[in-house]
């Protein structure tokens with residue numbers, strides 16, 4: 001029982017990080033109708049920025065996170081402007097290939113700038129926050145921070161898209177860009193804004209991910225990136241609650257698969273579950289009918 | 295108010311609009327009629343800035359607006375109710391109306407919403423419902439209400455009667471007349487030539503990207519070739 005609970009908690013903790021990353025995929029997909037495969041590598045850039053801020057310049061971790069968010073926000077906007085915006089009218093395959101290109105560009109850029117050797121990400125969050133069942137079940141500070149960050153981000157985002165003018169404009173754009181323009185909404189600005197938000201969240205997720213998997217290399221972002229992409233598809237790409245549900249489920253499945261079955265088959269099981277879900281419900285758990293980019 | 299001169303619009307290699315010119319004067323209802331595929335929607339989208347003309351000019355209130363991006367035209371007093379309504383199906387009626395007033399300052403929004411509710415009491419009853427749950431006629435009303443939210447000088451409507459039962463078509467046309475009386479200039483695109491010509495001051499007949507006939511609503515209603523092609527006899 002204790003083992004089960006502690007695995008469940010670890011799963012939710014990891015799943016919270018996936019959910020934060022998945023939000024970036026899902027929001028960008030919802031508006032730009034494209035899969036931004038470079039999203040995972042933005043996580044890596046965020047992690048490096050925070051690493052240097054804290055390890056080299058001895059800045060407080062929170063400042064490191066904020067700095068990472070600022071850099072990633074700018075990076076996200078620049079990527080969209082330079083690489084994706086010129087392809088707005090292009091076939092989705094061209095956009096997809098470009099996104100893969102951007103991903104490699106970021107990884108190689110990181111290798112060039114920061115080298116390919118492992119960097120040990122400093123531990124900011126150590127110790128246990130809670131001790132339950134006579135100390136048999138411990139919940140680490142990192143877990144609490146992951147879950148709280150995920151919940152807070154979800155609440156802010158649902159307020160933003162539900163109540164603010166900019167958030168409503170985003171929803172309008174995701175439904176019908178032409179009609180949104182007829183309302184006076186600047187679609188380019190809205191898309192930029194979406195990339196900015198997704199990338200800022202990627203920075204946060206990068207730092208949180210590092211607190212569980214602290215080895216930082218230029219390819220650090222690809223695994224959580226692919227997992228979170230899977231989570232977004234699992235939950236229903238384009239759906240914000242879907243990203244949360246998909247992320248949490250994926251995290252729990254991953255930890256259970258590793259704990260109860262085999263750590264070697266862990267990832268294979270995760271993707272097998274995805275395939276089964278998509279066979280049964282092609283639009284994902286909470287997804288609506290997926291509309292193809294026209 | 296609006297003067298379109300010699301515009302040519304292409305979809306890749308398809309030459310959809312072939313050098314058309316027409317105008318809409320202050321306070322008029324002008325209609326553009328023509329069969330499916332004649333180029334009516336393309337014309338409206340070009341005026342709205344969603345498509346661009348390779349030649350000529352589009353003058354609105356004395357300013358050449360050709361080439362200005364679509365989202366900047368609403369603020370100048372130009373609104374379009376697009377073909378097929380295109381309301382935001384996953385947003386509520388009220389949110390759709392708010393989007394219509396996107397370019398207006400916040401304090402103007404609420405009074406305008408109330409005005410739209412006076413015109414369309416149905417919308418008030420349904421204000422918290424998502425637009426996807428509305429009937430076709432209600433969606434058309436919402437699309438019109440949404441366009442009115444920007445308080446346009448010129449309202450362009452693209453086939454507002456499409457797919458609606460005759461009784462609803464009457465209602466929609468009554469509202470168009472009402473808006474016109476209240477001072478809005480109207481450019482009405484229709485396949486329902488009978489209805490459109492009977493409310494219009496003037497009309498233009500569009501055939502495969504060219505204007506072939508024009509005249510007052512009455513003249514066109516009694517024009518032999520128009521009768522034959524568009525009025526069923």
Ligand SMILES: Nc1ncnc2c1ncn2[C@@H]1O[C@H](COP(=O)(O)OP(=O)(O)O)[C@@H](O)[C@H]1O
Pocket residue numbers: 305308310328329330331332333334335336337
């Ligand atoms: N997106 C498009 N791509 C290519 N051709 C188009 C497109 N939209 C319209 N057309 C073509 O342009 C012509 C005019 O279409 P349209 O303006 O929609 O006509 P109408 O509104 O009068 O029915 C038609 O021949 C149509 O096939």
Ligand SMILES: [Mg+2]
Pocket residue numbers: 331334335336377452453
């Ligand atoms: Mg049309």
